[in-house]
Amino acid sequence: MFTRHHALRAVIVTGLATGAGLLLAPTASSVPVPDRSAEHALAALVSGPPAAADLALPRDFGRRFGYRPTLTQGLLGDPSGSCSSPVPLPAEFTAACRQHDLGYDLLRYAGRSGRALPPDARRSVDTQLGAAFEDACSSREEPLSLASCLAWADIAEGFVRVNSARQDHAVPESETVRSIAPGVGLGLAAAGGVVLAVPALRRRVGGVR
Structure with a gap:
């Protein structure tokens, strides 16, 4: 027989189950x-x-990161930023690197607020860096010099993309010397590879065959 006690028990059980579902869902x-x-x-x-x-x-942003972005060769970026590379990169890349630094600081801004941006946000910043590198190289008219610049652009962009993938395209926070050691080795090996890559890249830009 379904009594008032049974009805009350059913209400309590249903209520607890619903509450638990709301907490866990x-x-x-x-x-x-x-x-x-x-x-x-x-x-x-x-x-x-x-x-x-x-x-x-x-x-x-300025208060939290200690700077106000400025223009360098038409690109907005961190005025004290630079190309973080184990080997020297073409001077034309400075503006692109400063812009990339600003992009990463915006990723850090969101991450440190507890509201990190999705992985595609970091990918978009890295993609922009590669495009900016190539734009910077376009100012060179001599074929061999242009080929060399494009070789460095490909290597530098590749290094950045590998590093981002290694970090799962998460917020780019600081790393230790040990964690970046493989990348440094890759950069040094790539530096030697530029010498070998230039002849092929010269053909790419229409130089001597």
Whole structure:
């Protein structure tokens, strides 16, 4: 016989089960929401004019990272940034590297806020770096010099992409000497490879065959 006691028990059991389900089930708040201000600034940096990226920067970006982005050869970036490489890269790459540094700082901004951007955000910054390297090389008119610059562009972009993949395209935080040692070895080996690659790349840009 179904009594009032049974009805009350059914209500309690159902309520507890429902409550447990709500606690265990994924909710919108349990899924990290990307930092929208950093996301918009990064999108402007990789696809829009420098002025748009500058205007889109989070208001507290300068206070948190200690600098205000400036233009270098028409590219917005970290004014004190540089190309982090175990071997010297062409001087023309400085502006592209500074822009890349700013992009990574925007990724760090979002990550340190607990609202990291998705992996594709870091991929877009790396892709922009490769394009900026090639644009920088285009200022060279002599075929052999241009071929050499393009060789360094390919190697530097490849190194950056390998490093990003090694970190699962997560927030690019600081690393130890041990963690970057394989990359340093790769960079030194690549430096020697440039000498061998230049003749083929010279043919690529229409030089002497």
